[in-house]
Amino acid sequence: MARHVAVIRFPGTNCEFDVVEAVTAEGATAEIVFHDATSLGAADAVVVAGGFAHGDYLRPGAIARFSPVMEAVAAFAADGGPVVGICNGFQVLTEAHLLPGALQKNAGLKFRCGMVDLRVDSSDSVLTSGAAEGQLLRIPINHFEGNYTCSPGTLAELRDQDRVVLRYVDNPNGSVDDIAGICNEGRNVVGLMPHPERAISELLGSDDGRVLLRSFLAA
Amino acid sequence: MTFDAVVEVRLRPGIADPQGATIERALPALGFDGVGGVQVGKSIRFTVEAADEAAARSLVDDLCHRFLTNPVIEDSVVTLTAAAVA
Numbered sequence: 001m002a003r004h005v006a007v008i009r010f011p012g013t014n015c016e017f018d019v020v021e022a023v024t025a026e027g028a029t030a031e032i033v034f035h036d037a038t039s040l041g042a043a044d045a046v047v048v049a050g051g052f053a054h055g056d057y058l059r060p061g062a063i064a065r066f067s068p069v070m071e072a073v074a075a076f077a078a079d080g081g082p083v084v085g086i087c088n089g090f091q092v093l094t095e096a097h098l099l100p101g102a103l104q105k106n107a108g109l110k111f112r113c114g115m116v117d118l119r120v121d122s123s124d125s126v127l128t129s130g131a132a133e134g135q136l137l138r139i140p141i142n143h144f145e146g147n148y149t150c151s152p153g154t155l156a157e158l159r160d161q162d163r164v165v166l167r168y169v170d171n172p173n174g175s176v177d178d179i180a181g182i183c184n185e186g187r188n189v190v191g192l193m194p195h196p197e198r199a200i201s202e203l204l205g206s207d208d209g210r211v212l213l214r215s216f217l218a219a
Numbered sequence: 220m221t222f223d224a225v226v227e228v229r230l231r232p233g234i235a236d237p238q239g240a241t242i243e244r245a246l247p248a249l250g251f252d253g254v255g256g257v258q259v260g261k262s263i264r265f266t267v268e269a270a271d272e273a274a275a276r277s278l279v280d281d282l283c284h285r286f287l288t289n290p291v292i293e294d295s296v297v298t299l300t301a302a303a304v305a
Binding site: 102105174 | 286
């Protein structure tokens with residue numbers, strides 16, 4: 001399972017080195033791929049890292065979506081390749097229509113930063129396959145626009161198809177149905193607001209992110 | 220022809236507007252009674268070169284749908300006026 005991970009960086013991305021560190025610690029190799037790249041090279045997994053791509057101007061992810069690299073990511077996803085978008089990366093994936101719905105400003109207009117409890121509600125995705133359904137994970141969040149929103153029709157579809165993979169135990173941002181992370185129909189593209197790459201050691205307060213990263217690297 | 224375009228981006232009905240709600244809650248403390256229904260959006264202004272107004276509107280509508288708004292949560296109102304000839 002020696003994965004080679006492409007970690008996507010836009011101008012304003014700031015979590016790419018954390019992701020490289022975290023996946024490397026799990027035995028994978030990784031390289032940072034810039035927004036203007038047209039190929040993902042030899043990568044067999046993709047992480048769209050967090051931050052503030054293009055300053056979050058207009059809307060988070062709205063400009064990043066048109067980057068050349070996103071065409072390569074869309075093609076990779078369409079071929080079934082594992083893709084995870086973390087935080088701003090989740091916002092980019094929704095804007096790119098690789099995942100449904102949108103992420104709005106948090107209810108109460110609070111920037112939320114801290115450790116939260118998540119519940120694994122589906123282990124049928126590239127990010128959660130190694131976790132048990134019902135398992136609780138302590139993973140930090142760090143966002144202002146993490147309030148997941150979608151149409152009632154989309155929500156019904158996500159529930160019916162068991163595509164809500166992670167829910168907040170105590171909703172920090174007002175997201176519909178306590179959604180913290182979802183997957184696409186193929187279950188190979190996952191977006192989540194929490195940062196598993198920041199929960200890889202007890203020294204950081206939790207190593208619960210490792211079960212997600214290990215699932216992803218084994219996908 | 221050159222047209223001045225104003226795109227008003229608004230949250231769709233039923234989408235929570237935490238900024239509008241926060242402003243509305245602050246109004247009584249400032250002595251502004253009787254103000255309600257506060258909604259916060261954004262306006263984007265630019266010029267468009269097009270053969271006629273219909274062509275300009277078609278271009279701006281496409282721009283709104285694909286880039287300036289996220290149709291999941293937002294819609295837009297476009298105002299076009301022929302720019303004054305210098």
